[in-house]
Amino acid sequence: MADYRALYQEVILDHNKKPRNYGTLEQASHHAVGHNPLCGDHISVALDLSRDPESVECINGIAFQGESCAICKASASMMTVAVKGKTRADAETLIQEFLAMATGKLDLDRPNHIGRLAVFAGVRDLPTRVKCAILPWHTLHAAFNSVATASTEAAQDPMHAPIGNA
């Protein structure tokens, strides 16, 4: 069985205590709220998306806020750090890699963009906590598509599966 302590590493505890990019965004172009109905947690993500001269969409600014557990809050905080200044396409790739990692489907030995986010790899052994880690990423995805709300339980959600399979 996994060592759960591995999940509560210094970096996660630090981002939980001092979340980066926490609050509101003055010039938000995109916004979404994500809910985890299992625990009532919610996260809102605001984006300032603009097109550069080559018409590539870039994340100029990002902020989040909400009520959540340490895993969810640290995941959101580190997500904002990771995607700020990135193109939308790069951020979308990172979302897919993060979701794959959290569900144990990403081979971390192969080239990827996960970097420091690898501290969340341990949630794959805690099926009930996977949803906590991925909620911010689903919410970011929803914000890109200007979907009003994201949910880790929504029917169209790729993670909508019995918890044991999540």
Place this chain on the structure above:
Amino acid sequence: MNAVLTAFHRRSASAFDVERIRADFPILQLEIDGKPLVYLDNAASSQMPQAVIDRLVRYQTSEHANINRAVHYLSETATSAYEDARRKLQRFIHAREEREVIFTSGTTDAINLVMHGYGRKFIKAGDEIILTTLEHHSNIVPWQMLAEEKGATIRVVPINDAGELLINDYEDLFNERTRFVGLMHVSNALGTVNPVKQMIAFAHARGVPVLVDGAQAVPHLPVDVQDLDCDFYAFSGHKLCGPTGIGVLYGKAALLESMQPFKGGGDMIMSVSFEKTNYNTIPHKFEAGTPAIAAAIGLGAAVDYLSAIGMDAIAEHEGELLDYATEQMKHMTGVRILGTAANKAAVLSFTVDGVHPHDVGTLLNQEGVAVRTGHHCAQPVMQRFKVPATSRASFAFYNSMAEVDALISGIRSVQKVFA
């Protein structure tokens, strides 16, 4: 006086041999990640003693067939074991007659039966249904569905900061439109034991029937439905050391007879033609289809097991666990107990400052301690205390003082991680 009390407690504690009882539960020998399992999620589901497991094995290996049908040996054996189980449950809750005990799939199913069988027949537009803030979602949602269908209104009894129902407010909710009361006996989220007998008497004086959700009461207290004088009493088998998929609805015979069936099918009929179907008598009218025969028989064995220990002894031991845990937790900096009612049973809901309940749960699990974290299917209670969720330790008679110590030291390590 104190010395006498202490001596009494010491004697009663030694009379209750928790280690001998623990040996009856194979699952309690498990280790989680190298640590002995400390199972404190009994309000969600309790564990099963060997006697119940053995009864299930005996049924499946030598008694199983469908009931109420064939004349062969196995069908008669199974029917007789199933009806024996009904009588055991009748005695366990002190129902007047065995036909007042209906086997359901659980508390939720039992409440839905009353909603469909009684509510849809007798509750009309403009009528009012009284529920309490403490209710589990299973005693809220069915009534909301009914209210929406009929144009009825739900009125809600508030609670105070200790998690106790405000009885004056309850009484003030009654008027000439009040038709039904749904009431929890023991709160699953806070442990509050509600004064249901008094509340039932008040409702009856106004001609209003009362359903009691006893899911959290039956495992912890002696329950006498005749003494309570409730009209309906619902509970689940799997919180009572029995299997999942079985529960009981007790109802007064006259009320059950006046109700319409909930589910239609086999077993619940006397005769069927395409012109007219005559329904069976109670309890069969409400047991359409092949029931959970094995589970009902297992539940019968579970109440035999509990009765042999004695519900009074169980309540006393659990009271000692709760007092001991409360006393320690009360003095922990940064830990807040939710639910401080004067009359409580077996549940300790708490929050740890600066730590989300899910993190508390994951870190306690690392110490082998199983607690529930979340809203406990009682979101109105969470809203009342302005928290999204809590951690909940819920005790059973097979828990020990040492397990309370493991819980407390586990909470200390959670605080250390988040210090």
